[in-house]
Amino acid sequence: MSTPDQTPAPVRELLERSHALGADPRFTNYAGGNTSAQGTATDPVTGTAVDLLWVKGSGGDLGTLTADGLAVLRLDRVRALRTVYPGVEREDEMVAAFDHCLFGKGGAAPSIDTAMHALVDAAHVDHLHPDAGIALACAADGEKLTEQAFGDKVVWVPWRRPGFQLGLDIAAVKAQNPQAVGTVLGGHGITAWGDTSADAEANSRWIIETAERFLAENSAPEPFGPVLPGYEPLPVEQRRARAAALAPVLRGLASRDAPQVGHFTDSGVVLDFLARAEHPRLAALGTSCPDHFLRTKVKPLVLDLPPTASLEEVHARLAELHEAYRADYRAYYERHATQDSPAMRGADPAIVLVPGVGMFSYGRNAQTARVAGEFYVNAVNVMRGAEGVSTYSPIEESEKFRIEYWALEEAKLARMPKPRPLATRIALVTGAASGIGKAIATRLAAEGACVVVADLDLEKAQAAAREIAGDLGSSDVAVGVAADVSDPDAVRAAVDEAVLAFGGLDLVVNNAGLSISKPLMETTERDWDLQHDVMAKGSFLVSQAAARVLIAQGLGGDIVYIASKNSVFAGPNNIAYSAVKADQAHQVRLLAAELGEHGIKVNGVNPDGVVRGSGIFAGGWGAQRAATYGIAEEDLGNFYAQRTLLKREVLPEHVANAVFVLTAGELSHTTGLHVPVDAGVAAAFLR
Structure with a gap:
């Protein structure tokens, strides 16, 4: 007899919505974004009803989210944190304060975006990173474009690092704009809300699909400029062969500071970007959405040779570019690091772009490497959208550094399990x-x-x-x-x-x-x-x-x-x-x-x-050897064991x-x- 599902209705609805949104790469990227629901439960101590917030915890993925991946907090206590909020300069302290708001064991660790979900006056909130939404968020005149695309139903929120203050900002926007269904967050993504889970999902979809239509209807025909002669993609077999020849050299360069696993893609999105005249300028500007550059670093290494260059010439140039990249990254770190900043994690590129061939991405394991590449494809889509209707204008370098070397991000990395003995191999x-x-x-x-x-x-x-x-x-x-x-x-x-x-x-x-x-x-x-x-x-x-x-x-x-x-x-x-x-x-x-x-x-x-499990013995060798020794084939393993010093079967x-x-x-x-x-x-x- 099956056990009845004891999952609260708000949680079931939240998981269904999260899976639906997380399954579509147009809506958010792997492990990106978060969703929440509010509801009531009985306090086992007092027996009274208590208002709760269920929100995706730190590090989870919407598409595969389970109830165990939700942080569970008392809504009254999270909202009461407003009274002790010390201001934006000390807002990181509020993450530790969330631990004092947990209901029971609290489920997963609350993420930095918890305040956004708790403080906004809506029963269901979605925060997502769709390419179309980020394209508007990263356009030079994103505020004007947001108004043109959505009217007063979606409100522009200038860039602010994720945290308690951003939650307060969005809550104020919601209160001051009762007609609005969401926001575009400058340099970041979108947020949507609803009184029901279905309303929140519908509003998220509407914002994203409206942004996509707006970009498609208003985009310039060649956002990345004309094709660079000689930079067209190589034929597929030649392209793959060249990628295989370059991969070991590139992995060696990307692993100078720490061993890395690599991933290769020659998707049409990447090849078209690298064939266009504007790709060097745009690549140098780097990615913008925090989820992007945390995985791709602030910018990629770009080979500045056509795909017809000899391998010897390419190898020599890559070595030069790698040294320049490392020096540039170290200078970036030193420009912005403070006495309290975590140590530099490594100066090697996470993304290497090779015109005519494709993109190589790197990480501590195959999934991390693959996801880094997927995020850079997201970044290319963002650049295309922004350049098509305006100019791509990512957040300031100093803000990127604040995210990349955030103490909270460092703590998150420290919580990761110890690598297994053959990790990266x-x-x-x-x-x-x-x-x-x-x-x-x-x-x-x-x-x-x-x-x-x-x-x-x-x-x-x-x-x-x-x-x-x-x-x-x-x-x-x-x-x-x-x-x-x-x-x-x-x-x-x-x-x-x-x-x-x-x-x-x-x-x-x-x-x-x-x-x-x-x-x-x-x-x-x-x-x-x-x-x-x-x-x-x-x-x-x-x-x-x-x-x-x-x-x-x-x-x-x-x-x-x-x-x-x-x-x-x-x-x-x-x-x-x-x-x-x-x-x-x-x-x-x-x-x-x-x-x-x-x-x-x-x-x-x-x-x-x-003998047991051996393909050779199963293929006839066992019968032949058994005949040689004059025994039954099924006794061969024991026969071999008995003639050993340890009398053990191998x-x-x-x-x-x-x-x-x-x-x-x-x-x-x-x-x-x-x-x-x-x-x-x-x-x-x-x-």
Whole structure:
């Protein structure tokens, strides 16, 4: 029997409205904006009715908001804060005061915008960041345009940093303009309200759709100016290839201060902007809406060369531009920092724009990098709208700094959970749709890595990636790619896909393999060639393609070979398999010696007896080995276990554990090592 839904009606309505608004990127961006509802509940202490405010808490996302993501406050107490408000110079103190207004445990942490929702005399309030609304908010004559677009139904509010004073300002606007349904907040976004949840949503939609129509009907034909000759987008295949070639270099530049994950987009919005004559001027003005520049920094790094320039010329120019960007950012920080300002968080760009190719965005994880790019697309849309009807005029640089280095924002960053051991690392695992490879990919993702699942079967690779991502179901966690490791073109394509998916590469696991168990006289030339093509040649090709990326990034990295106990142990009836494993084992030593100067560690894992979950054993190898030893196939795992020193069966997860230990940072000074994962086979001891 199902349990009745105990969620209060105002909360159900609030969540439905939030999901509807948050699902449409025209209305607000990821994690942007907030919504609220007012209602009554019974105070469990006094048994009397109490007026409450439910409002989206700090850091949540409207599209996926749950009741747990709401802050719950006593409305009378929040409104009583007016009497102790110390003024705009000390308004940040009011955020801590919200804690004294919570109802019960209070739910999520109240955001800086809580005052806006509590002080405005309306039962339902929406604060959103639609591109069309911000375009009017960031136009040089935004106040006049707001009146032209909406008449007296929407009121202009000059720029003010989010906080208690802004809540007071909007409350006054509402009180003085009973005909109004909302505001345009200069340099920021919009606010709408209503007596019911449906009214608030309808008013939000009306403001946004009216702004869109106004811009469309009044815009100049080419807001970004004419096309710059030679800056047109490259053809798609050429564009993607150039992006893959540039990505490692760009990630290295963007990671000077701290390792970053990257994201690439070549959307039409970005390519058109970069092809137009005004893009250098507009990009230099930076973004405006606080949600934008908190994720994109105040402005991007823009390559000032056409897409026909040689890669060598582009690399050299990017290095120059990066140094200039860092110097400019440091100067920006020093112009505005005070004794109380947080330390500079890093001077590398979060957004890099490459004409004819697209946009590279960076963050502490794949989602953050992707969202940064989405926010810059929002910023481009804002620029287009503002330039079409006026001139794009973002808030002053000093105000941007106040937001970026706000003590409240610093506190929010400090509350974030500690990064997992492999956070910011990008891993490519071959043969990862099943068995040992899948176990490795799963463990690396669980430890924070972005994982590229490479396999001969694309559908299986993609299915494994979805499974690894789990409930998130997200390509921000894992992606599946096709990879025939014996084909150099296929290997290069897989590495390119990895680079375009996550910005680069840090950790490569050569796991793809197969096994044919035959004695010498029955091993054919085809058997021999197939084993060597997949494992010896395949590992060489993957390592070579990966090393090009690792060296270009300049961030070091790891290459791990899944070899075998058979690389050092002479067993019967597997000449081709054991010989090729010995080849792989020596590749570890050779590459460790060669790549060490680039900070790249190369190590190996020697498993044995991995029967359960193994793709090789399931593919016939198990039956062949069981026949060799004269036992039933289902007894093979236990047979291998009993011949070990520890008498323990080896599972794919145990191999994954070894890969994690080799790559998680604790063994930062270890290279050229082979780690046995065989439960103890004395004859295979390394010596």
